[in-house]
Amino acid sequence: MLSGKVALITGAGLGIGRATALAMARSGASVVVNDIDGAAAQAVVTAIRDEGGQATAVAAAIGQDGSAEACVAAAVDTFGRLDSLFACAGVLRDSVLWKTEDDAFDLVVGTHLRGSFQCGRAAARQFRAQGGGGSLILTASPAGQQGNFGQGAYAAAKAGIVGMMRSWALELARDGVGVNAIVPTALTRMTATIPALAPHVAALERGEPLPRALREKGIGPPQDVAPLVVFLASDAARGITGQALGIGGDRLSLWTHPAEQDIRLAPDGWTAASIAASLDQRPMAWQPVGVPLDFD
Numbered sequence: 001m002l003s004g005k006v007a008l009i010t011g012a013g014l015g016i017g018r019a020t021a022l023a024m025a026r027s028g029a030s031v032v033v034n035d036i037d038g039a040a041a042q043a044v045v046t047a048i049r050d051e052g053g054q055a056t057a058v059a060a061a062i063g064q065d066g067s068a069e070a071c072v073a074a075a076v077d078t079f080g081r082l083d084s085l086f087a088c089a090g091v092l093r094d095s096v097l098w099k100t101e102d103d104a105f106d107l108v109v110g111t112h113l114r115g116s117f118q119c120g121r122a123a124a125r126q127f128r129a130q131g132g133g134g135s136l137i138l139t140a141s142p143a144g145q146q147g148n149f150g151q152g153a154y155a156a157a158k159a160g161i162v163g164m165m166r167s168w169a170l171e172l173a174r175d176g177v178g179v180n181a182i183v184p185t186a187l188t189r190m191t192a193t194i195p196a197l198a199p200h201v202a203a204l205e206r207g208e209p210l211p212r213a214l215r216e217k218g219i220g221p222p223q224d225v226a227p228l229v230v231f232l233a234s235d236a237a238r239g240i241t242g243q244a245l246g247i248g249g250d251r252l253s254l255w256t257h258p259a260e261q262d263i264r265l266a267p268d269g270w271t272a273a274s275i276a277a278s279l280d281q282r283p284m285a286w287q288p289v290g291v292p293l294d295f296d
C-alpha cells in the first residue's frame, strides 16, 4: 500500500511507533526511524533491513529545537522525499495538579505538543516544497479527549494536538495534505504504568492471548494500531482530513468533534441570577469526564 513512499516516524524505537515502523516498511515504505534512544531506533532499522526493507535512524529528542528539521532532512537526503509523518514520540510524568513540577509539565507538553508542532511544521514545509500532497498523522489520546486522573499536563498536550490537527487540516487542504490524529490504545511500556492495565501488559509479555472482551474495549498489542497509520499514509485515505480516529485491539472508531448543545437564548444577555433560574427550571445534561477504566 505504501510502495515508493517515504515515511517519518518519531518515537519509533518502542511501542506503537516501532510496530508502525515495521508495518509501514512491510507495506513498501522507506522509513526514517526517530527515537531519543538511538540504540532502540537503530535496532528497529536493523529489523526492517533484515526483512528486506529500507530504513534509516535519527537519534534526536523531539521537542528540542532542530530535531524535527534533522528528521525531515534525513528523509530527503536518504530517500529523496517525504510523504508522511507519524508524530508518535511521547513521555508520561503523571501527577495530580498540586504535585506537578514545572519541569514535568514542560517535558510532557514540550515532547507531545511542541514536538508535534515542530515536526508537523517541518513536514508541511517539505510537502509544500515538493508538491503533490502528503499525510500528517498526529497522536492524540483518550486522556486528551476525556480527561484522566493524574494526567493534566498530558491531557492538555493531547487535546492541544487535536486542536492543532483541525486547524492544520484547514490550512493544508489546498496543498492536498491530509491531517488527522489517531487516538490509540495499546499495551506498551507506557500503559504498563496504569494499574488497571499493568496485569494485561504482563500477560501479553508472557505470550498469553488477551480476552476477546478486552480486545473489544480497544486493548491489544501495539501491532493493532499500525494498520490505521498505514491506511492514513496511503493514497486510499486521500480526502480524509481533520479527523480523530480511535484504534486499538479489535476496535476502530471515529471520535466526535466538540459541538455546542442545549443552546439557550436570553434577549439582551444573561445575568448570574437568570442562569441559575434557567438551570433550576430545566437542568443541563452535564457532560461526563474521565476515561472509562473498567477493563475487567
Ligand SMILES: NC(=O)c1ccc[n+]([C@@H]2O[C@H](COP(=O)([O-])OP(=O)(O)OC[C@H]3O[C@@H](n4cnc5c(N)ncnc54)[C@H](O)[C@@H]3O)[C@@H](O)[C@H]2O)c1
Pocket: 010, 011, 012, 013, 014, 015, 016, 017, 034, 035, 036, 037, 040, 060, 061, 062, 063, 087, 088, 089, 090, 091, 111, 139, 140, 141, 142, 183, 184, 185, 186, 187, 188, 189, 190, 191, 222
Ligand atoms: N499506549 C497507549 O495506550 C497510548 C494511548 C494513547 C496515546 N498514546 C500515545 O502513543 C504514543 C506512543 O506511545 P507508546 O505507548 O508506544 O509508548 P512507549 O513508551 O512504548 O514508546 C514511546 C517511544 O517514544 C520515545 N521517546 C520519548 N521521548 C522522546 C523524544 N523526546 N523524542 C523522540 N523519541 C522519544 C521513547 O524512547 C519510546 O521509544 C505516545 O505519543 C503516547 O502518548 C499511547
